[in-house]
Amino acid sequence: MADVHDRATRRRNMQAIRHKDTKPEILVRKALFREGFRYRLHQKKLPGKPDLTFRKHNAVIQIHGCYWHFHGCHLSKVPETDTAWWLEKLQTTQMRDQRNRTALAEAGWRVCDVWECALRGKNRWLLADVVSQLKNWLNSDLDYLEISGERKNAGVSE
Numbered sequence: 001m002a003d004v005h006d007r008a009t010r011r012r013n014m015q016a017i018r019h020k021d022t023k024p025e026i027l028v029r030k031a032l033f034r035e036g037f038r039y040r041l042h043q044k045k046l047p048g049k050p051d052l053t054f055r056k057h058n059a060v061i062q063i064h065g066c067y068w069h070f071h072g073c074h075l076s077k078v079p080e081t082d083t084a085w086w087l088e089k090l091q092t093t094q095m096r097d098q099r100n101r102t103a104l105a106e107a108g109w110r111v112c113d114v115w116e117c118a119l120r121g122k123n124r125w126l127l128a129d130v131v132s133q134l135k136n137w138l139n140s141d142l143d144y145l146e147i148s149g150e151r152k153n154a155g156v157s158e
Contacts, residue, residue, distance in 0.1 A: 024119045025051050025063040031131045037138065046109070048100030057138045059110040062097075066116045070094050073117040073149055110143050117149030124149055 020042055029039065029052055039061075040053040050060035066075035070090035079086050104111050112134065118125050130147055137145040 020049075020051070022063070022065065024065070024114070024116050027119060027127065028052070028061070028063055028114060028130065028134070031127055032134060035131060035135060037135075047103035047107070048097070050104070050111075054138060057110070058108065059112065059138055060104060061112045061114060061134065063114045063119075064097070064116065066121075068093065069097060069115075071115050071117065071148065073115070073121075074123070075117050075121050075149075105143065110137075112137055112145040112147070115146070115148040118147045121149055 029041075032039070032052070037054065038056070040055070042049045042051065043053045043060075046053065046060065048062065051063050052061040054060070064071065066073050067077070068090075070076055070093060078090070101111050101113075114130065114134075117123055118130055119127070125147070133145065133147055
């Protein structure tokens with residue numbers, strides 16, 4: 001199936017897609033702020049410029065869009081147009097995410113990945129449950145937390 005837009009229109013549309021201050025990110029950060037947590041946004045000196053940095057807790061939280069980070073849940077799918085290019089792009093993003101996660105861990109940071117499907121879609125959590133998980137993790141000494149829309153995949157590991 002051919003693209004419905006010409007190249008210039010498609011380029012303009014793609015450039016308008018936000019990479020920070022997304023709705024899921026704002027939802028999580030406002031909820032944590034209400035709970036008394038203070039953070040820095042998009043620290044340029046850290047690998048991957050994490051969405052939220054909690055110096056006091058030596059932790060970062062990254063809120064990933066399921067589509068753009070190729071999560072594999074019901075919110076992510078490979079486009080039917082130019083499939084090979086999209087697969088390469090999405091897999092490159094996954095590799096970059098893993099490199100950033102590793103670099104953060106090696107620098108002594110604790111990392112949490114919150115997936116968009118945990119906040120919206122058919123398998124979403126209640127926001128209060130997501131915030132509760134994040135609060136517990138921030139106040140713990142666990143190195144890694146992943147929260148996704150599939151509760152069986154949400155877990156804590158050391």
